[in-house]
Amino acid sequence: MTVSRRFLICSIVSLAMTLTTGAASQAESFSNAVDQVQPKVVKLFGAGGLKNLANYGTGVLVSPDGHIATVWNHLLDSDVVTVVLHDGRRFFGKVVGTDSKVDLAIIKIEAEDLPFFNISDTAEVGPGALILAFSNVFKVATGDEPVSVMQGVVSAKTKLAARRGRYRASYDGDVYLVDAVTNNPGAAGGVLTTADGKLLGMLGRELKGTNNTWLNYAIPFSVLEKSINDIVAGRFSRTDDLLAVADETESSGFQSIDFGFLLVPDVVARTPAYVDSVIEETEAAKLGLQPDDLIVFANGELVHSIQTLQGVFQRLLPGDDLQLIVRRNNELVTFTFEVPRKQ
Missing domain, CATH: 2.30.42.10 (PDZ domain)
Structure with missing residues (x-):
């Protein structure tokens, strides 16, 4: 065997080993992110059931004392919302504040020492970044089952131009558009993270774009942070x-x-x-x-x-x-x- 052929074979083997190691490392990173994020995501059950309005949704814990951020919508029309944690524990939650300008509601349950997202520690990414989306889409989880996880990439970070039926959506600020089908019944209020579990945004309600196609998007937590902090601290209303x-x-x-x-x-x-x-x-x-x-x-x-x-x-x-x-x-x-x- 010539030296050049031996060198070529060694290079191919080395490349294959590198790709295998990289894939294994990425899979491990995804697995760690899932284990880290899922306990901080909750299932919500509230108003709905009429005119095809789903009576289930998703929220994310933003404090150790039971504050939950979600999208404000018909689900919150009832006096209380049933909140199911990742371990199956059930609580009754009440809406303590909303900010309709950013499609935000904060629910409070009486619990302590809960895993939660530090919303001041968020990431910023651009097109092509790998992402994970966590939510109770299609009511897959009702007890201690984990919420669903989707993988995709960021398509763009842009202004939201969308509508509900014939009417424009109330929020028209920055969003992450993603190539995964993330925004389906039950997904609103879920969380978008980087591939290694860093916080990016909150999954929004089901909306259609100006071209009449369904959008898959998330509102960055950097947009929501101030309202969340003010509501949790009791100084926003x-x-x-x-x-x-x-x-x-x-x-x-x-x-x-x-x-x-x-x-x-x-x-x-x-x-x-x-x-x-x-x-x-x-x-x-x-x-x-x-x-x-x-x-x-x-x-x-x-x-x-x-x-x-x-x-x-x-x-x-x-x-x-x-x-x-x-x-x-x-x-x-x-x-x-x-x-x-x-x-």
Whole structure:
């Protein structure tokens, strides 16, 4: 055998050994990432079941004391949400804060010493980066079963241009677009990580892009970090800010009629905030509010009942904005009113 042939054979063997070692190392990195991330991801069960709305979803632990970040949506319409940890333990969680501008809700359960993500320690990646997506997509897990894991790559980091039905999505900031099919029923609120388990973003709701194709995306935790920290610390609430001002002034006393619509009669303690009628040639009519729309959020606050909504109205100040999110059939639709200046 000539020297050149021997050298070629040795080079091929060396390359094969390098590729095998690299593949084994990557597989081990993935395995370690899965073991590290899955205990920090929880399964959520709440409102839904009507008009094909799934009654399950995903959240991620962001504090050792039971604070869970997820996407705000119809799942949170009920008083409490059932939270199932990775080991099968079940808790009742309550929504303690929301930020509709970034599609965020924080749920709290009474538990301690839980594994959690440090959201101040996040990664930033570009196109081509390997990623893992963790979520309870299609309700695969209901107890101590692990949530599903998908592997893919980042296609782009760009502004979100999407819609829900005929309406634009409320969030239009930065997102990671990925080439894996990550955003399906139950996935919203899941987590996107690097191949070695570093935090990247939160999986969003099911949305279609401007070209009418379903999007697979995640909102970077660098976008969510401030709102999460403020809600967990108890210092984030738009309504709290208004209340602080209202304490120093006379109550505004606004009602739904001031915005051009009437609610159904408030006959029981927790009458849902359904729109009964819309007055012609008012702001509500111009914006497209309709009878039978169910108001589920008002200025980021979950609306449990007409009484809850009236409490939000009482804290409004002239010249401010009132954002209402309504459930219409199987869609969530956003309306922004200008609070009138009373004569």
